[in-house]
Amino acid sequence: MTAAGRRLRDTALPVAHELADLADAVTLPAFHTRPDVERKADGTPVTAADRRAERVMRRAIRQRFPDHAVLGEEDGHHGSDHAPTWVLDPIDGTRNFARGVPVFATLIALTVDGEGVVGVVSAPALGSRWDGVAGGPARADGAEIRVSDVDRLSDAWVSFGGLNHFGAQRSLDVVARLTARTARQRGFGDFWQHLLVAAGAIDLALDAVVSRWDLAAPKVIVEAAGGRLTSLDGEDSDAAGSALTSNGRLHEDALAAIRGS
16 A cells, blocks of 8 residues: 555544444434335335435535545445545445344445555444454454454354345355355344454355445455455455455355355
8 A cells, every 4th residue: 555545544544433423323313213114226225314324424525535436325426436435335234224123334435446445334223333444453342353263164153144145146055065064154144244254253254245335344344354355256356246254264265165166
């Protein structure tokens, strides 16, 4: 990373926390009201709080960094393709949010030349917040976190996102193969499973269908904690449409199991 990139990283981290504060002030009160859910054109759910939280974050970014671009789940991409870009998911876990399940979060990342430099994830109903910067460290509620040191699949804990997505986009054989080769399996889902990997609580997490705004912030945090995030095909990207996070030691073995080798 260049010296200019490091300066921007250090300046942007407190701003990302300010954005998370703004979003929390929208989402947490709405969570307690059991908000109405609409369906977007692509069939995914959205609430008024999703839209409002993204708007307040975009407004704050324009005030602080008028030359930066923003990519958000609700309002798309605005700004130059070559500018530093904020990637926003105002509510990751909208279905949880609408049903009264407290596992939802606002995801905020800043990327420079396509590489994530800052990531913040705020889960106000859980009372938790995670952050990370390129090169480390990663933190949960202010305390530094690291991935686990498990180095055998047979000892690993693994979490899967929506199994319906594996059935539709991949094959449930992926789930079966990893289930047969790992010690314990759970379905924590959404942002949470990837941050559990970052914190060393579990060792692997998989999503068959995800968007860039779902992954940009977790990728920064997982990697800052010493782990890896790739697609299920091994592509080092937050925009490949799927995700495998690991403690790093298990990554190649997990990819081999996904491929059936």
